[in-house]
Amino acid sequence: MNFRPLHDRVVIRRIESKERTPGGILIPDTAKEKPQEGEVVAVGPGARGEAGKIHPLDVTAGDRILFGKWSGTEVRIDGIEYLIMKESDLLGVLETSCH
Numbered sequence: 001m002n003f004r005p006l007h008d009r010v011v012i013r014r015i016e017s018k019e020r021t022p023g024g025i026l027i028p029d030t031a032k033e034k035p036q037e038g039e040v041v042a043v044g045p046g047a048r049g050e051a052g053k054i055h056p057l058d059v060t061a062g063d064r065i066l067f068g069k070w071s072g073t074e075v076r077i078d079g080i081e082y083l084i085m086k087e088s089d090l091l092g093v094l095e096t097s098c099h
Contacts (some may be wrong), residue, residue, distance in 0.1 A: 003077050005084060008047035010059060012038035012072065012083040037094070039064055041082065057087050064094040 005011050015037045040063045046056040059065060072085035 003042065005042055005044040007044045008057060008087045009044045009084055010040050010057065010087055010090070011042040012065065012067065012085065013041050013080070014038045014083065015064070036069055037064065037066055038083065043087075047087075059087060059090065059093060066091040066094065 003011065040059050040061050042061055043057050043059060046054045048054050067083070067085065067090050071089040072083035075082050075084055
């Protein structure tokens with residue numbers, strides 16, 4: 001992908017939900033909701049503060065994140081669907097447990 005987001009924007013690839021429920025029922029494509037979980041693909045340099053200093057973003061490429069149902073703008077780059085949104089639209093980062 002040859003795309004670099006500006007300012008405090010991030011590029012996200014949705015992580016598709018499972019095709020079956022925990023009980024084993026197959027979910028057809030027409031009944032599925034778009035997932036609200038994704039992977040950060042690229043991040044901008046950060047937001048510029050009042051003093052003119054750039055504040056880097058808290059997320060980095062590769063982070064798994066959650067976002068709101070109606071967040072972001074859908075775009076297609078090189079035939080792949082992505083979401084572009086501001087970092088403030090992200091709900092949080094999914095941490096991997098080390099148990």
